[in-house]
Amino acid sequence: MCANAAWAYAVLDDEKCSLDSLARAHDAFACADADTAPWVWFFHEADLDALSGVVNAALPSRSPRTYTAATEHLYRAVEARNPDMGRSQAFELTTLATAHLRNGDPDQGVHIGQQAVDLARRVRSVRVIDRLAPLQQAALAYRPRGETADLAADIATLRAS
Structure with a gap:
């Protein structure tokens, strides 16, 4: 719950609460015992x-x-x-590619972004495809570059299908 709260606080632009919640999540995970905390069976380090x-x-x-x-x-x-x-990999690759693009590494962003799009095509999950939107927006910010324009177009095609 703390990890999800951290994400919510980040989306709400509350960096302090976000990082505090994330630290609590790490602490809870480090202290968790599978015998007394059954959530450890399905929430792993990854x-x-x-x-x-x-x-x-x-x-x-x-x-x-x-x-x-x-x-x-x-x-x-x-x-x-x-x-x-x-499905999990597609979510993670999408966020990773978006982070690279937003932070000035379009080559790595496009490379990883194409992996995310290819995986999204295979997984065919509505949530995975919906979460490609921020990657598409980040790729559009680099539209003059051929590879980022191609990535944005690939995402648009996938989201439209």
């Missing part, structure tokens, strides 16, 4: 990394510190996922 990355990517400051935290957590989450967790 999930905490994913939410930590999403929270840092959503923070209003978009400072180098939050960008680094976002990308480090998201890369770890993607690496920890099994191939059968395509």
Whole structure:
């Protein structure tokens, strides 16, 4: 709950409450015992990394510190996922690509963004496709570059289908 609250606070532009909630989530996870906290069975370290990355990517400051935290957590989450967790990977790749684009790394953003789009095509989840919208917007900010324009067009086609 603390990790989700951190995400909500980040979206509401409350960086202090967001980071406080995220710290509580990390503390709770570190102290959790699977015998007394059944939520540990379905909320794994990759999930905490994913939410930590999403929270840092959503923070209003978009400072180098939050960008680094976002990308480090998201890369770890993607690496920890099994191939059968395509939906989770698609969410994480989308946020990772968006973070790269918003922070001035369009080459990496396009590369990862195309992976997210390819995975979204295979997963065919409405939520995954809906969450491509911020990536599409970030790609449109670099529209003069051919690769980002292509990524934005690919997302538009997928979202329209």
